[in-house]
Amino acid sequence: MVKIKISEKRNPIPQQVSIGENITLTTWGTIKVNKSHFFPSSFQLKIDDKVIYIDPVGVENTEKADYILITHAHPDHFSFKDIKNLLNAETRIVCSKGVSKKLSxxxxxxxxxxxxxxxxxxxxxxxxTFAYNTKSxxxxxxxxxKSKENVGYIITLKNGFSIYHAGDTDYINEIKELSDIDVALVPIGGDNLTMNTEEAAEIINKIKPEIVIPMHYEIKNHEELNRFETLINKKTRVIKLD
Structure with missing residues (x-):
């Protein structure tokens, strides 16, 4: 059984960055997956007065959610405890069918x-968006x-500004069709679970966002994180969080 808890290596201060006009992104940082210290795919987005969480796991000091987006039901992406803490009567949860079965x-x-x-x-x-493995x-x-119909998400504002959260996916054909992405959050961990560093860099250089934030990797792999940055087109700003 996969055990998820807060990592003792977590940065004690939530990290917050501005990624657009009146848009902030926050991460609470490292979780522990079994024995691995792991930067997850869990974020909060504040867009004007709306609060959106994507795959909230290990979230602390929380604001209630207007929207919660869940990519799939694996425990490093889905935490019913965190979801319950973020809910109010008006919260909308967007998720795949597989996730919905756990939220009766x-x-x-x-x-x-x-x-x-x-x-x-x-x-x-x-x-x-599509999110699946080609590797076994x-x-x-x-x-x-692919049959599980797991998803990623593109959030597009009225002015056209768009934020792409890839979920857990390989570099698949459907991603090659994406365009007009301003901010991309992509997994780089590899290991037959997601795209690896080179694949993630390749897709970012293809879709050319203004900002990319790597996610879903063991924090011991700082060399891979730094190498990812070197592979990215210089017109795209790489934001590294921990």
């Missing part, structure tokens, strides 16, 4: 999405098979 207690607040579907809200739209963990078994 709050099913009236759930919007199920499949890849390519788009939801329209007052201040922005949310598009679900063992024989034909994949950690994130």
């Amino acid at each position: 207690d709050v099913k009236n607040q759930i919007q199920i999405v499949k890849p390519k579907e788009q939801l329209q809200f007052e201040k922005f739209s949310i598009q679900a 963990v063992f024989l034909w078994i994949k950690a994130h098979p």
Whole structure:
């Protein structure tokens, strides 16, 4: 069984960066997955007065959520404890069908999405994207098979500014079709779970966002993190968090 807890190596101060006009991104940093100290795919976005969480795990000192987006049901992305702490009566949860099965207690607040579907809200739209593995963990078994319909998300504001959270995915054909991305959050951990450093750099250099934030990697791999930065086109700003 996978055990998730707060890492003793976590930065005690939540890290917050501005990624656009009236848009801030916050991470609470490193979690411990079994024995590995791991920078997760968990973020808070504040867009004007709206609070959005993506894959909240190990979130501390929380503001209640207007929206919670979950990419898939693996425990480093899905924490019912964190979700309950963030909910109020008005919170909307956007997730795949697989995640929704674990949220029966709050099913009236759930919007199920499949890849390519788009939801329209007052201040922005949310598009679900494909997120799956082409590589196998063992024989034909994949950690994130396409049949599960796991997702990433593109959040697009009324002015066209867009933020892409890739979820757990390899460098797949559907990602090559993305365009007009301003901020990209991409996994670099590899190990048959996600795209690796080189693959992540390749897709970023293809879609050319203004900002990229690497995620989903063991924090001991600082050499890989630094190498990712060297591989990125100089027109894209790399923000490294821990």
